Amino acid sequence: RLHGITCGLATASDRAYDPRRVWGFLDCGPFETEEELGGSFIFDKRADFAAFAIVENLTDQLLGVVMLSNDDPWNLSIQLEPPVVKPRAEGTVEQIEACFLLVDRLFALGYRRVQLAVDTKDVGGKKLAGRLGFTHEATLPKHMIVKEANRDSNIYGMLNSDWDRGARAYMYKKLHGAELQKADGAKYVKEGEWEAQVKRHQEKKAAEAE
Structure with a gap:
């Protein structure tokens, strides 16, 4: 299914387009067949890599994939x-929310830092970093060689x-509105208090066991 929405051919919901709009800043693609795409890094089974489908809620249609690496x-x-999505999905709520949900889950699991590296020529990637509230930390000259060409990268973090100080609340408000953000914020605080209480209880039991 991913090949069908990123190969550039016209579909029932999209006009034909140049597939380099999707794959131009990546070190692989475009792909002529599903088999070629299946052999790409997107489907790698590495311990430090994972890919997740982005699906439109109302239609259940695949819009693309978002990946974690390093x-x-x-x-x-x-x-x-940066998510690999068909052109129509770039900058949409679905793309932003997919990234938001991943980042939110990562921090809930205890991660301290999430990084985003974007080609300096990738306008869409730079807009994505801004929409997610990431901070531009550096520009790395000659960071990579992509498709036999130099790539300078903007690093966002x-x-x-x-x-926790406000980026999450800001993103949630942008996606779902102030009213739902307020309700989510209260729930988020309660969950944090509950986790802290459980941790204190566990520490107390461990101390008593000693």
Whole structure:
């Protein structure tokens, strides 16, 4: 299904387009067949990599994939890759929410830092970083060689401390509105208090056992 929405051919819901709009800033693609796509890094089974489908809620149609790479459990950091989506889905609520849900889950699991590396020529990638509230931290000249060409990269980051201080609430409000954000914020605080209470209880039991 991913090949069908990223190969550039016209579909029932999309006009034909140049597939380089999807794959131009990536180190692979476009792909002529599903088999070629299946052999790409998107379907790699590596310990430090994972890919997740982005699905439109109302139609259940696949819009693309969002990926995590460079997982570093020791330092509790990981990299969010710019989503691979068909042109119609770029900048949509579904794309932004998919990234939001992943980042939110990562910080809930204890990660301290999520990084996003974007080609300096990738306008869509830079807009995505801004929409997600990531901070531009650096520009790395000659960061990579992509498709036999030099790539300079903008590095963006989100820290767990910034996420908890307001970035999460800001993103939730943008996606779902002020009323739902307020309700979610109250729930988020209660969950944090509950987790802290459980932790204190566990520490107390451990101390008593000693």
